[in-house]
Amino acid sequence: MPHILIVEDETIIRSALRRLLERNQYQVSEAGSVQEAQERFSISSFDLIISDLRLPGAPGTELIKLGEGTPVLIMTSYASLRSAVDSMKMGAVDYIAKPFDHDEMLQAAARILRDRQNTPAAAAAERPANKPGADKPAAQNANGDIGIIGSCPPMQDLxxxxxxxxxxxxxxxxxxxxxxxxxxxxxxxxxxxxxxxxxxxxxxxxxxxxxxxxxxxxxxxxGAFTGASAGxxxxxxxxxxxxxxxxxxxxxxxxxxxxxxxxxxxxxxxxxxxxxxxxxxxxxxxxxxxxxxxxxxxxxxxxxxxxxxxxxxxxLPPLRERGADVGEIAKAFLIRQSARIGRTDLRFAADAEQAIRQYSWPGNVRELENAVERSVILSESTEISAELLGIDIELADLQDTDDFLGLPAQQGGANNTAHDPTEDLSLEDYFQHFVLEHQDHMTETELARKLGVSRKCLWERRQRLGIPRRKSSVASES
CATH class of the missing domain: 3.40.50.300 (P-loop containing nucleotide triphosphate hydrolases)
Known part of the structure; x- marks a missing residue:
């Protein structure tokens, strides 16, 4: 378990940061100043030091020298953001502006620790213990060096x-x-x-x-402008x-x-x-x-x-164009968010998995992460339902629908054979072909259900592909 030292003179911030890190499986020690840290700990023994820039006595940058190679993440208020530049020049690995977002802090800490682990010295130290399967992780995760989840063709190309x-x-x-x-x-x-x-x-x-x-x-x-008291x-x-x-x-x-x-x-x-x-x-x-x-x-x-x-x-393709990646990313977020609250038994119910696949995710990966976090917090059982995701999708449309990625030839009798062969069409062509062919005798709800999407998604695809609604289709639902 990585051991992190927090050096911050404001007790409220220090305690909140400690709780955040401990909830995410980090061992944490804390001090209110550089002097206190020196007196209580062997500073170079930590895996990461997170320190405020302005402290009583010596500044947080003093820990860069005292850490003897231990990475130091400097915290600074927005007003003194430019001071962080000097910290970077002195050897800080990164800085983060206060007030910081919890996810931003966790991502920064995880990235710094991962980078430290991947240095040649760390890799050499680990190699003897992992001799038998040293090459396995790389083989299992082809994009592990990239650090992005997803294996759809557009992402592989990226x-x-x-x-x-x-x-x-x-x-x-x-x-x-x-x-x-x-x-x-x-x-x-x-x-x-x-x-x-x-x-x-x-x-x-x-x-x-x-x-x-x-x-x-x-x-x-x-003197370049009012308030510029120093260069x-x-x-x-x-x-x-x-x-x-x-x-x-x-x-x-x-x-x-x-x-x-x-x-x-x-x-x-x-x-x-x-x-x-x-x-x-x-x-x-x-x-x-x-x-x-x-x-x-x-x-x-x-x-x-x-x-x-x-x-x-x-x-970068939007999430709605990444196919099965959506489910893979959602499961990764579920594992991460579950670990934060100390639960390992949570999983998506069938309707939640279907909702995740069918929703268009206009806010992309950020919206998906927020939806999963919300569902994990609100879940009272081991299964997360579609309703807990809080996304704008008609739950009734999730029942008895065909997956749009695996659409069979729809029943339409003579109409279908007149436009053969549908298997040569792209997904977007098939969508356009199906809507134009059936919208005269189907309501929007029926069209969406046959295509395996929500009415909102159907409307968005119409807008993107420029498929107008015919008057007969509108009249049939009025």
């Missing part, structure tokens, strides 16, 4: 591209709907690159106020030698885009208020759910920056 692109220094643009896991792809690209030992700095461009974004990214000199390095500078991940880059103001273009073209930055430029070696990975090419045509995104970013484009 894994292949990640492995090809990661070792290069090319800029990468990750495209996909919100909640599809774009940061996981960015993390995989960094971890599989030659920059893996250097920091990966993640910035959500939509989360930083427009007035602060240039200072946050590029730093500033003392500060920016996040681009903090990523020097490593990777800069800009999430939601479509939200970046045009002025900041111009500065970012200079970083990509010249490999240099100039702090706000400075006349001096300095060289930086940064690999840029950007992500967006927006169509940057269309934004460029509208003048809302720099066209030259778009083409600089678009060296390699990776497209």
């Amino acid at each position: 894994y292949s591209k990640i492995r090809k692109v990661a070792p290069t220094d090319s800029n990468v643009l990750i495209q996909g709907e919100s909640g599809t896991g774009k940061e996981l792809v960015a993390r995989a690209l960094h971890n599989l690159s030659k920059r893996a030992k250097a920091p990966m700095i993640s910035v959500n461009c939509a989360a930083i106020p427009e007035t602060l974004i240039e200072s946050e990214l590029f730093g500033h000199e003392k 500060r390095a920016g996040l681009v500078e903090a990523a020097d030698g490593g990777t800069l991940f800009l999430d939601e880059i479509g939200e970046l103001p045009l002025e900041a885009q111009a500065r970012l273009l200079r970083v990509l073209q010249e490999g240099e930055i100039r702090r706000v208020g400075s006349v001096q430029s300095q060289k930086v070696d940064v690999r840029l990975i950007a992500a967006t759910h927006r169509d940057l090419k269309s934004l460029a045509k509208l003048g809302q995104f720099r066209e030259d920056l778009y083409y600089r970013l678009h060296v390699i484009a990776l497209k």
Whole structure:
């Protein structure tokens, strides 16, 4: 069991963080200052140190030296976010802004511990004990180095591209709907690159106020603006030698885009208020759910920056297009959420599994994770029903329905034979063919039931494929 040291002077935060980590099978020790930690513990014996930046006496960064190689995760308030940059330069493995989301903290801790375990020294230490089946895990989990769940063809294609692109220094643009896991792809690209030992700095461009974004990214000199009492390095500078991940880059103001273009073209930055430029070696990975090419045509995104970013484009498919991956991901979330509350007996009921398969998941993986977490918390028996998932799907439509992925030739007599052979059609073609053929004599509910989807899903597919409802179909339900 990994042993984590928390160093935080605020008792409430320290206690809450301890409970969170202990619920997730970590052994935890705590201290209120660096001095207390030194007096009570052998600091280098821990697997991970999580420390506040500002502490009574010595700052949290002092633990980097005292830990003698133990990874240190620095916590900092948003107001002092720029100070975290200096922490990274001093050797902190990552930082997290307070107030932090519980999942964000758990993911950061798990990632740091996993990275530490995968270092050559750790791998060599484990090899003798695992001689007989040393190669088994890799064989069983072909995308284990990627760290993303799923094996559908679009994801296998994505894994292949990640492995090809990661070792290069090319800029990468990750495209996909919100909640599809774009940061996981960015993390995989960094971890599989030659920059893996250097920091990966993640910035959500939509989360930083427009007035602060240039200072946050590029730093500033003392007196550059009101309140700039000292010079500060920016996040681009903090990523020097490593990777800069800009999430939601479509939200970046045009002025900041111009500065970012200079970083990509010249490999240099100039702090706000400075006349001096300095060289930086940064690999840029950007992500967006927006169509940057269309934004460029509208003048809302720099066209030259778009083409600089678009060296390699990776497209993440939405969850509704990943087939059996949905069930696999849901089960992984169920295992994780069950472990948090100390239960190992929970499983999905048949109607819940069917609902998970049939629902369109507009919020993608993030929505699925939230639905599973909700169901685990509310479950009073060992079986989780579809109702507990809290998703917008008609439960009545889950009974006696055909799975859309395995649709048989429907009964329609002569109508069916007139459009032979249906087996040569794609799923979308088959859907369109079936709806157009039967909507004159079936209600929307009957159509949805025959197709094995909810009425909401039927409506969404109509919208996506541009299939209008005929008047006779509408009249039949009025």
